[in-house]
Amino acid sequence: MQSPDSAREMLQIAADAAASKGGDDLLALDVSEPLPLVDVFLLVTGNSERNVAAIADEVEDRLIESGHKRVRREGRAEARWVLLDFGDLIVHVFHAEERVYYGLERLWKDCPVIPLDVAEPAAEG
Template sequence: MQAFENSVEMLRIAADAAAGKGGEDLVALDVSGPLPLVDIFLLVTGNSERNVAAIADEVEDRLIEAGHKRVRREGRAEARWVLLDFGDLIVHVFHSEERVFYGLERLWKDCPVVPIETAETVAGE
């Protein structure tokens, strides 16, 4: 259970970073059942290529600052769908058109949603 708790903490950091850069429609899915090497997918929407790139850069910077190692990054040059692989957490930052087109929520609809706790929601309790 400790490993999943670490993933949830990574999720909190990533969600705070994404929201701080204008990320919208944040959804986290527990994909640990079908994908044993990954715990959580975080899906985020940006409203332009520049916004997608800014969100991805901020998420990456904040997770690295917190001591997490990035395994892989894809799509940064086009900034239409940026994938950030941090091992237990994979962050997908989409332009709104790509998010609808690829429909990851639909593909992973059988996976449970993970509640996203950001610094704001924790402070508001």
């Protein structure tokens, strides 16, 4: 397993990438206590299938460019819930309806929230 600092670095890269593609309602959870092989979940909402796919692609591209290895990707074809597994960080990019339906926040409510410092994308004009 990588160091917690590495997981936090990956989290920041993923959060910035998600925000740059219009990801909403970003929530990072420290799941290291109940899940010994994972440190962090990042939950992100997209507003359409196209947006979910774009967010997931950007997160994946930036993490890979930063030298991190993707272990697994699921759900890209449907783009309703895309799971990106980078070992210590798992990114869940949801369509809004799926995020409410599956309610991962409720399932992991006892896990500490990790504060995120995400820059808002620059306004186009």
